[in-house]
Amino acid sequence: MEPIKLTYHVEGGDLIGAGEASSKMKMALKKLDLPQETIRRAAICMYEGEINMVIHADGGRAEVEIAMDHITIRMIDSGPGIPDVDQAMEEGFSTAGEIARDLGFGAGMGLPNMKRYSDEMKIDTTLGVGTTVTMRFNL
Amino acid sequence: MKLSTIREILDATVLSGEEHLDREVLAACGSDFMSDVLAYVKDQALLLTGLVNPQVVRTAEMLDMKCIVFVRGKTPDESILKLAQARDIVVMRSPRRMYDACGLLYLNGLRGD
Ligand SMILES: Nc1ncnc2c1ncn2[C@@H]1O[C@H](COP(=O)(O)OP(=O)(O)O)[C@@H](O)[C@H]1O
Ligand SMILES: [Mg+2]
Numbered sequence: 001m002e003p004i005k006l007t008y009h010v011e012g013g014d015l016i017g018a019g020e021a022s023s024k025m026k027m028a029l030k031k032l033d034l035p036q037e038t039i040r041r042a043a044i045c046m047y048e049g050e051i052n053m054v055i056h057a058d059g060g061r062a063e064v065e066i067a068m069d070h071i072t073i074r075m076i077d078s079g080p081g082i083p084d085v086d087q088a089m090e091e092g093f094s095t096a097g098e099i100a101r102d103l104g105f106g107a108g109m110g111l112p113n114m115k116r117y118s119d120e121m122k123i124d125t126t127l128g129v130g131t132t133v134t135m136r137f138n139l
Numbered sequence: 140m141k142l143s144t145i146r147e148i149l150d151a152t153v154l155s156g157e158e159h160l161d162r163e164v165l166a167a168c169g170s171d172f173m174s175d176v177l178a179y180v181k182d183q184a185l186l187l188t189g190l191v192n193p194q195v196v197r198t199a200e201m202l203d204m205k206c207i208v209f210v211r212g213k214t215p216d217e218s219i220l221k222l223a224q225a226r227d228i229v230v231m232r233s234p235r236r237m238y239d240a241c242g243l244l245y246l247n248g249l250r251g252d
Contacts, residue, residue, distance in 0.1 A: 016218075019197030023226075036203070046176050051194075057231040083169030103194045113178050125159065 003067040004032070010050050010077075012059030015103055021062055022047040026072075034038060038137055039118040042071055045135050048110040049075035055100040056080070057131060070119075071137040081127040088123075089115065140249045142163060142206055142229055148204075148243050149168065149233035151208060155220045156229030162205050166252050169241045173198040180204075181252060185205045187240050191215050208233050210240045 006028060008021035026043040039092025046062060065072045082088045089111050096106030105116045111133075115121050118135035125131040143160040144207050146153060153160065159162045167185035176198050184205040188195055199207050206229040209215060214232055215223075223230045223252065233240055245251075 017191055019194060019200075023197065023200060040201070040203060047197065047201045048174070048177065103192055104171060104176075104188075104190050104198070105194070106170050107174045109172075109174035109178050114176060116178070 001068060003065050006064040006066075008062040008064070010053045010059045011058070011063060012054060014054060014059070015099060018051055018103075019032065019047055022050050025062065025064055028064075029066070029071070034066075034071075034139065038071070038139060042073060042135075042137050044106040045109040045114045045117050045137075046073050046075070048113050049073070049133055049135075051105050052110050052133075053079070053102075055076050055096055057103065060130075067139075069139050071139065073118075073135045075133045075135075075136075076130070078130075081129055082125040083127060083129055084124050085125060101129075140183065140244075140247070142231075143228070144247075145206070146231060146246065149208060149231070149240055150234055150246055151231040151233040154205075154215065154230045154232055155224050156227070159205075159227070159229050161231070162250070166204055167241070167244055168251065170235055171237075183252065184226065185244075185246075185249075189213060189237055191219070193219055193222055195219070196226065196228060199223075199228055200226045205229060206231065208240065210213070210235055210237045238239050 029039045029079040057077035060077030091110040094108035100106035120136040165182040166183040168183040169187035171190040
């Protein structure tokens, strides 16, 4: 089977609509009859990534690939980049402001959650250029 | 525990999904921090929260939850209810505060995991 490729746009600064892309992705995965647990993990990871794009990077896009033995989710933005990735990965570390906290986010759990729920995660980031977070889920 | 029992215990008003009150939940979770909910929830199908915004519904959706209870009498707006309806998630409002709402459910046998 040819891998299925899906792309979702994430609007920057849209705190109300944030999650729309992850919601659509989750519905698409459900139609493919994949294991529910994997769908849930992928949805959680993409959702945290989407929230990060909205609150830290003025939006971006998600590229999802579904192949025979894995799902890959790539969250790509042209935001400010992450100065210290190790620090960003620490539970509780956050530069998020009041607005993100009002939404129930900004507790510094997003990236650790994405790491915990994915089978592999990689962060490519360049200051002033952007960040790409790639997550893999084995099927 | 059936959603109808939860409504009774919490003295709650059903704001959407009245037709699904015969659904069962086996465990619950209470928090105002969505990232915490996303981090620690496994099969808790009930979310109690004092936070009112669309991200509460999104969080419940990602976790395949069946019901959201807004505590302290907080009322979600129409857009939040629509979002929940489209995802088949029951929404209730309880006058109880978070601590009391969780305590009452726990006392009646609904655990955290
Ligand atoms: N896409 C991104 N672009 C720029 N910075 C980011 C991005 N994602 C995460 N960060 C940085 O990493 C920190 C930790 O992220 P995360 O664990 O998701 O916590 P939170 O979003 O709650 O702050 C953020 O506060 C932010 O400084
Ligand atoms: Mg985050």
